[in-house]
Amino acid sequence: MTITIDGTRTARAVRARVAAEVARLTAAGTVPGLATILVGDDPASAVYVAAQRRAVREAGMRDLHRHLPADTPQRQVAAVVDGFAADPAASGILLQLPLPPHLSAADLIDRIPVAKDVDGLTTGSAGLLARGARGLRPCTPIGIVKLLDAEGVAIRGAHVAVVGWGGLVGRPLAQLLLHRGATVTVAHEHTADLGAVTRPADVVVAATGVRGLIGPEHVKPGATVVDVGIHRTPEGLRGDARTDELGGVAGRITPVPGGVGPMTTAMLLANTLRAAERNPRPDAVPA
Amino acid sequence: MTITIDGTRTARAVRARVAAEVARLTAAGTVPGLATILVGDDPASAVYVAAQRRAVREAGMRDLHRHLPADTPQRQVAAVVDGFAADPAASGILLQLPLPPHLSAADLIDRIPVAKDVDGLTTGSAGLLARGARGLRPCTPIGIVKLLDAEGVAIRGAHVAVVGWGGLVGRPLAQLLLHRGATVTVAHEHTADLGAVTRPADVVVAATGVRGLIGPEHVKPGATVVDVGIHRTPEGLRGDARTDELGGVAGRITPVPGGVGPMTTAMLLANTLRAAERNPRPDAVPA
Numbered sequence: 047m048t049i050t051i052d053g054t055r056t057a058r059a060v061r062a063r064v065a066a067e068v069a070r071l072t073a074a075g076t077v078p079g080l081a082t083i084l085v086g087d088d089p090a091s092a093v094y095v096a097a098q099r100r101a102v103r104e105a106g107m108r109d110l111h112r113h114l115p116a117d118t119p120q121r122q123v124a125a126v127v128d129g130f131a132a133d134p135a136a137s138g139i140l141l142q143l144p145l146p147p148h149l150s151a152a153d154l155i156d157r158i159p160v161a162k163d164v165d166g167l168t169t170g171s172a173g174l175l176a177r178g179a180r181g182l183r184p185c186t187p188i189g190i191v192k193l194l195d196a197e198g199v200a201i202r203g204a205h206v207a208v209v210g211w212g213g214l215v216g217r218p219l220a221q222l223l224l225h226r227g228a229t230v231t232v233a234h235e236h237t238a239d240l241g242a243v244t245r246p247a248d249v250v251v252a253a254t255g256v257r258g259l260i261g262p263e264h265v266k267p268g269a270t271v272v273d274v275g276i277h278r279t280p281e282g283l284r285g286d287a288r289t290d291e292l293g294g295v296a297g298r299i300t301p302v303p304g305g306v307g308p309m310t311t312a313m314l315l316a317n318t319l320r321a322a323e324r325n326p327r328p329d330a331v332p333a
Numbered sequence: 334m335t336i337t338i339d340g341t342r343t344a345r346a347v348r349a350r351v352a353a354e355v356a357r358l359t360a361a362g363t364v365p366g367l368a369t370i371l372v373g374d375d376p377a378s379a380v381y382v383a384a385q386r387r388a389v390r391e392a393g394m395r396d397l398h399r400h401l402p403a404d405t406p407q408r409q410v411a412a413v414v415d416g417f418a419a420d421p422a423a424s425g426i427l428l429q430l431p432l433p434p435h436l437s438a439a440d441l442i443d444r445i446p447v448a449k450d451v452d453g454l455t456t457g458s459a460g461l462l463a464r465g466a467r468g469l470r471p472c473t474p475i476g477i478v479k480l481l482d483a484e485g486v487a488i489r490g491a492h493v494a495v496v497g498w499g500g501l502v503g504r505p506l507a508q509l510l511l512h513r514g515a516t517v518t519v520a521h522e523h524t525a526d527l528g529a530v531t532r533p534a535d536v537v538v539a540a541t542g543v544r545g546l547i548g549p550e551h552v553k554p555g556a557t558v559v560d561v562g563i564h565r566t567p568e569g570l571r572g573d574a575r576t577d578e579l580g581g582v583a584g585r586i587t588p589v590p591g592g593v594g595p596m597t598t599a600m601l602l603a604n605t606l607r608a609a610e611r612n613p614r615p616d617a618v619p620a
Contacts, residue, residue, distance in 0.1 A: 152466065173460030176504060179439065203523045205530065211511055217463060220519075224498055227523040229530055232507075236490045236514040242533065243492065243516055 049298040051270075056196040057189075057308035061105060064315045068106040071322060078322030079108030080164065080314070081136035083126055086116030086146045095142050098314060105315050110136050116146050123149060127157040137322035138164030140314070143214075161325055164317040166218065175218055178225050182317050187219035189309030190251065190272055191226065197298060199249065199270050202227035207247035209233045209240065209264075209286075210254035215274050219251065240264060252286035260287040268297040274306050336585040338557075343483040344476075344595035348392060351602045355393040358609060365609030366395030367451065367601070368423035370413055373403030373433045382429050385601060392602050397423050403433050410436060414444040424609035425451030425469075427601070430501075448612055451604040453505065462505055465512050469604050474506035476596030477538065477559055478513065484585060486536065486557050489514035494534035496520045496527065496551075496573075497541035502561050506538060527551060539573035547574040555584040561593050 068078055080102045084095045095111075102109045110133075112126050123145075130136040139162045145151045152169075160170035166184035174181030194201060206223050210216040211234045220230050233243050234254075244250050244264040252260045253274035265271060275286030285302030292299055300306055355365055367389045371382045382398075389396045397420075399413050410432075417423040426449045432438045439456075447457035453471035461468030481488060493510050497503040498521040507517050520530050521541075531537050531551040539547045540561035552558055562573030572589030579586055587593055 152464070169460035169464055169466065170456065171460070172463035173456035173458070176459035176463050176508075177439070177456055177500065179456065203525050205525075213464065217508075217511075221463075221504075224504075224519055224521075227521075229518070229520050229524040231516070231518040231530070232511055233516050234511075234514075237516040238490050238492075243518070246529065246533075 048293045048296050051300045053305040053308045057312040060312040065105045078137045079135045080318045081110040081130040081139045083112050084142045085114045091142050101311050138318040184218045185313040186215050186310045189313040204248040205229045206249040207231045207244040208251045215253040254286050258288045261291050262295045271296045271299040273300050335580045335583050338587045340592040340595045344599040347599035351606050352392045365424045366422045367605045368397040368417040368426045370399050371429045372401045378429050388598050425605040471505045472600040473502050473597045476600040491535040492516045493536040494518045494531040495538045502540040541573050545575045548578050549582040558583045558586040560587050
């Protein structure tokens with residue numbers, strides 16, 4: 047029997063705790079706020095940002111937003127980032143990726159102050175994670191760790207195979223898991239024999255962007271499979287794992303949709319709350 | 334037959350190339366300089382810093398040095414770091430670790446400008462490495478990669494087990510190897526069955542600080558063993574690997590001494606040269 051991990055339920059619990067804390071902070075004079083910046087008209091990005099903004103409002107936070115035309119020059123996008131950086135109403139800043147190709151994403155991301163970097167993607171935040179120092183961490187990786195914790199899947203001492211080494215998920219996740227005491231194997235497109243390195247693992251995380259890459263030939267019976275992929279298909283959303291084939295092999299598996307996705311949104315709210323708690327508004331007064 | 338990797342020879346070649354480039358830069362008006370800061374009287378640290386300073390002078394670089402008493406307060410050490418940060422004669426700054434326990438190493442390291450961070454240990458440098466962006470990398474890890482390259486040991490597509498996840502070697506090395514296309518497994522004190530995760534590997538790097546930890550039960554026949562340990566024993570220097578027992582099992586092995594150690598010094602010089610090339614003295618004039 048393969049257990050389907052319910053990411054929606056755990057995400058709901060996280061969001062409820064965040065909303066309660068937001069209410070407390072607001073009563074004390076600090077309203078947490080998230081600033082989202084969307085450049086251009088990528089449909090997937092528009093859907094994602096709209097969903098985050100809705101969640102922000104539902105949590106009782108301030109929803110700040112700027113939508114810029116696709117041809118906005120670098121210095122104007124930079125000025126918008128700088129404006130939110132200086133704005134005490136913006137506890138956190140999310141610059142939606144990907145950006146149009148004429149823009150330098152790395153330079154724009156690094157204009158976000160580390161204290162407002164709720165996506166955890168600046169060089170400063172990456173360095174704090176590498177050093178194991180306090181800081182804001184990327185949302186999907188901390189959502190995965192939270193989900194494993196909520197399901198009672200052991201991390202310390204476990205062998206976790208992270209398949210995919212992208213900047214948004216694989217890289218930071220590998221480090222988070224190591225800080226939690228997991229033995230970690232990172233595999234990727236250059237890995238010669240993927241099954242050989244994932245079959246020994248207690249947990250297999252698929253964050254490759256390749257639909258249906260992970261099947262029973264990659265997974266030890268009873269292992270946990272975390273599927274980070276999101277692919278739109280005529281049959282609906284699908285992930286990086288062949289979920290049907292893994293039934294009866296994997297011990298637990300996150301579904302797509304309803305697994306990792308909802309956790310990403312929940313952790314974005316949690317990060318915004320953390321940022322607000324560390325940077326209370328100058329006019330905040332104790333309740 | 335197990336081949337003993339000659340780190341001294343490769344280090345000598347690196348140092349000769351650095352010295353030639355230093356001579357060229359000096360003729361062009363920029364003399365590269367390394368500032369070393371030693372706090373207290375730890376004998377191993379004193380020996381290490383003296384060796385680095387000698388190598389700096391032999392490479393034709395300027396040897397800047399401050400030795401501070403063990404009870405120097407934080408703000409005074411900080412002032413020395415800041416002084417070298419502002420001094421154009423100091424292309425690079427090395428703050429020797431460990432520091433006396435009353436000092437905050439993390440805070441002092443982060444006063445070193447990223448452009449002068451020849452040890453690659455600041456939060457900024459760690460973030461640049463995590464992102465795969467240009468920057469100075471820690472000396473021992475890049476020395477290991479250089480040594481593997483010099484020996485013709487393939488990295489791309491190879492499976493490398495990094496045993497030990499310390500901030501000086503294991504953490505940055507794992508990322509360097511991933512950027513080079515290796516499949517990487519990181520093991521450490523919480524790893525349940527070390528042999529099970531190291532035996533599949535083509536390269537095993539031991540950076541644990543545990544003398545003689547790695548033996549034939551951990552190594553696939555023909556694999557390369559890189560020994561980063563340095564332990565003083567009545568019989569002389571020993572490493573983290575049981576070199577005698579690995580003879581005939583490992584394909585190649587780095588000796589202790591004469592393996593990784595000389596590469597660390599060579600890469601410190603190479604980093605100082607790189608820092609000088611990027612930050613030429615304001616008074617530099619073309620030759």
